[in-house]
Amino acid sequence: MQLLCTLDTLPEDTSxxxxxxxxxxxxxxxxxxxxxxxxxxxxxxxxxxWKPHQFLDLEKNFIQCATHGALFSIDNGECIAGPCPGEMLTSISSTVKNGQVWVTLP
Incomplete structure (x- = not known):
């Protein structure tokens, strides 16, 4: 596992x-x-x-691709609108421990 960030650097409704x-x-x-x-x-x-750290749509309800506007579910990474419906973002295993986010890289 590798340390990704601390929770205080990733507030609610941000990416x-x-x-x-x-x-x-x-x-x-x-x-x-x-x-x-x-x-x-x-x-x-x-x-x-579309610019550093901007992965969410304006309402912060979906992940949005800046290239063609596809919308992906935040919960599971599934494309729900755009040119690739049903395709999935690649999820990375993560764990939160003591206010830190840890990931397991593929």
Whole structure:
């Protein structure tokens, strides 16, 4: 396991990008749950954010691909709107311990 961040750097309803071992990841804090995914659109194979740490739509209800606007569920990474319905973001196993977010890289 590797330390990704502390919870105080990932407030509720925010997202943040990370680079660990040449792997681009991002984390979302939604309703007290931390969700971590590879920063890679399953449709185009490009990074998702439109500017650093901006992975969420304006209402902060979905992960949004900046390239083509696809919307992904924060809970499971499934594309629910856009050109790749049913495709999934790659989830990264994470654990929160003592106010720290830890991940297991693939």
């Amino acid at each position: 943040k990008g990370f680079q660990l071992d040449d792997i681009s990841l991002f984390a979302v804090n939604k309703q007290g749950q931390i969700h971590v995914y590879l920063n890679l659109c399953p449709h185009r194979g490009v990074p998702l954010e």
